[in-house]
Amino acid sequence: MPISGEMLIGATALRGTDKPIRAIEAATGQPMEPAFGGGTAADVDRACSLAWAAFDTYRETAPEARAAFLEACAQAILDIGDELITRAMAESGLPRGRLEGERGRTVGQLRLFAGEVRDGSYLSARIDPALPARAPLPRPDLRLRMIPLGPVAVFGASNFPLAFSVAGGDTASALAAGCPVVVKAHSAHPGTSELVGRAIQGAVKAAGLPEGVFSMLFGSGQVVGQGLVADPRIKAVGFTGSRSGGTALMKTAAARPEPIPVYAEMSSINPVFLLPKAMASRAAAIGKGFVGSLTLGAGQFCTNPGLVLALEGPDLDTFLASATEALGGAPAQTMLTPGILSAYQTGVSHLAGNNRVRKVASGQLATAGTQGEAALFETTAAHFMDDPALAEEVFGAASLVIRCPDVETMLRLAEGLEGQLTATIQMEEGDVEMAKKLLPVLERRVGRILVNGYPTGVELSHAMVHGGPYPSTSDGRSTSVGTMAITRFLRPVCYQDMPEALLPAALRNDNPMGLWRRVDGALGQK
Ligand SMILES: NC(=O)C1=CN([C@@H]2O[C@H](COP(=O)(O)OP(=O)(O)OC[C@H]3O[C@@H](n4cnc5c(N)ncnc54)[C@H](OP(=O)(O)O)[C@@H]3O)[C@@H](O)[C@H]2O)C=CC1
Ligand SMILES: O=C(O)CCC(=O)C(=O)O
Incomplete structure (x- = not known):
């Protein structure tokens, strides 16, 4: 179906009447067809009203029906075929292989959550049977299950037009939890968004679900984004983007008469600690591997390694020589949007213009005005501690190496x-004692600690944490990737002395869902 430029509100497709948006072809900077009419406050109101109307029915869908719906969403995305990949390539400038991989991740995520819904352990069912004979007071019968929060506003991310966008992790985990979703499409890839949005809209219809389970709006952050977060029928927010955007949404959510949680993934510089024995045995290999991670996707990963900490000495020089050589072979890459390229160039020129920072190496020169060149800088630990601006995220393939005089300084920097x-x-192995000192500091600072790998490329799994303390996210108690992401959109309800006839299936005595439950504290399938 040709891309029409229409928003998807419940079962309908309609053209927004606010200022239109056009995708910009990332490689050429030229506007693309068609125009996408922006949403208005009335469109936000309609989408939220349908989402609210859908909530009570959708949240009570049987696990099998909800899981099958998520799987149907995955299949519908695959059924779009190559049109999805070519449109996403044009809008984002990301290469085919990356986008095909990202589509696999998107579909895998929906299927993983289908499994989670069938498994049912996310309901966290608990039963504390009544103790009528307990003295001095009897205990009532207490039963707990998790229920979904309500409609969720999801902001598509610019840098993952599939896996963190319309049907990305936030949408998949919210739908799995039983929450209708209203997406604010990212203005950088509206065509990709429409294609995926239509696939989800079709899956809602085919499953016979209420139309308000899914809507997708185009338009500005100010009108559509702020409007959604302020709407009383929206009960939670998922966001990936800039710190300024994320914190603006946190403020709006907190200022509502009924404040709501905002799960915003924002800025992170992902420090890499090069410990001495590792450097002594393989500094050159680490330099090469590091550059691979630094330049992946033009550096436009929130997991990009933007900071390296190492001890002064010849091994660090070997690392830098190897990284310099690898960067010399790294072509300049098309960046996602003119705004992101310009923010990257400003960040790099601030580093280059800082007289206490030295440029160590560059990637190949840009051959088009839409490309970003990779860059590696170095400074001393003393300068880094003096200048907080050096710890700010430069979103793209730039990194800063800190020369540390000793281990204590490295630990102090980690602490800061x-x-x-x-x-x-x-x-x-010889670095274990030092790693033991580093570990407690890092546990307090980050969501995922890796050994002998590189941070880009988050695995989809049950034990994954893609989150971290502020400002990497707005709420470090959760993750946006992996099955634990579902917990962001749930809250517990306790049923006290509730007659069996009124209890939800998850908590009935005969355990009709076959759930693993904690009965009087003990986990079992009873
Ligand atoms: N760490 C990370 O994971 C990422 C960081 N970034 C950082 O963000 C910069 C810009 O990238 P971009 O993707 O455009 O991120 P933005 O945060 O600017 O935008 C993300 C989404 O939020 C909306 N938005 C932004 N500000 C507000 C606001 N105040 N109120 C309501 N909605 C808002 C935007 O709407 P609209 O633009 O349509 O008005 C867009 O839909 C990058 O240069 C980079 O520094 C980007 C991607 C990922
Ligand atoms: O590294 C990854 O796979 C995920 C990165 C990410 O979440 C992001 O860039 O927004």
Whole structure:
């Protein structure tokens, strides 16, 4: 079906009447067809009203029906075929292989959550049977299950037009939890968004679900984004983007008569700690691997390794020489949007213009005005501690190496870092004592600690944490990737002395869902 430029509100497709948006072809900077009419306050109101109307029915769908719906969403995305990949390539500038992988991740995520819904352990069912004979007071019968929060507003991310966008992790986990979703499409990839949005809209219809389970609006952050977060029928927010955007949404959500949680993934510089024995045995290999991670996707990953901490000495020089050589072979890459390219160039020129920072190496020169060149800088630990601006995210393939005089300084720097999504330790057996000192500091600072890997490329699984303390996210108690992401959109309800006839299936005595439940504290399938 040709891309029409229409928003999807419940079962309908309609053209927004606010200022239109056009995708910009990332490689050429030229506007693309068609125009996408922006949503108005009335469109926000209609989408939220349908979502609210759908909530009570959708949240009570049987696990099998909800799981099958998520799987149907995945299949419908695959059924779009190559049109989805070519449109996403044009709008984002990301290469085919990356986008095909991202589509696999998107579909895998929906299927993973289908499994989670069937499994049912996310309901966290608990039963404390009544103790009528307990003295001095009897205990009532207490039963707990998790219920969904309500409609969720999801902001598509610019840098993952599939896996963190219309049907990305936030949408998949919210739908799995039983929450209708209203998406604010990212203005950088409206065509990709419409294609995916229509696939989800079709799956809602085919499953016979209420139309308000899914809507998708185009338009500005100010009108559509703020309007959604302020709407009383929206009960939670999922966001990936800039710190300024995320914190603006946190403020709006907190200022509502009924404040709501905002799960915003924002900025992270993902420190990499190069420990001495690892450097002594493989500094050159680490340099090469690091550059691979730094330049992946033009550096436009929130997990990009933007900070390296290492001890002064010849091994660090070997690392830098190897990274310099690898960067010399790294072509300049098309960046997602003119705004992101310009923010990247400003960040790089601030580093280059800082007289206490030295440029160590560059990637290949840009051959088009839409490309960003990779860059590696270095400074001393003393300068880094003096200048908080050096710890700010430069979103793109730029990184800063900190020369540390000793291990204590490295630990002090770690202690001073803001909250991060990840921290990486390159180590060998002889580094264990030092790693033991680093670990408690990193646990307090980050959501995922990796050893001898590189932070880009988050695995989809049950134990994954893609989150971290502020400002890497707005709420470090959760993750946006992996099955634990579903917990962001749930809350517990306790049923006290509720007659069996009124209890939800998850808590009935005969356990009709076959759930693993905690009965009087003990986990079992009873
Ligand atoms: N760490 C990370 O994961 C990422 C960080 N970034 C950072 O963000 C910068 C810009 O990238 P971009 O993707 O455009 O991120 P933005 O945060 O600017 O935008 C993300 C989404 O939020 C909306 N939005 C932004 N500000 C507000 C606001 N005040 N109120 C309501 N909605 C708002 C935007 O709407 P609209 O633009 O349509 O008005 C867009 O839909 C990058 O240069 C980079 O620094 C980007 C992506 C990922
Ligand atoms: O590294 C990844 O796979 C995920 C990165 C991410 O979440 C992001 O860039 O927004």
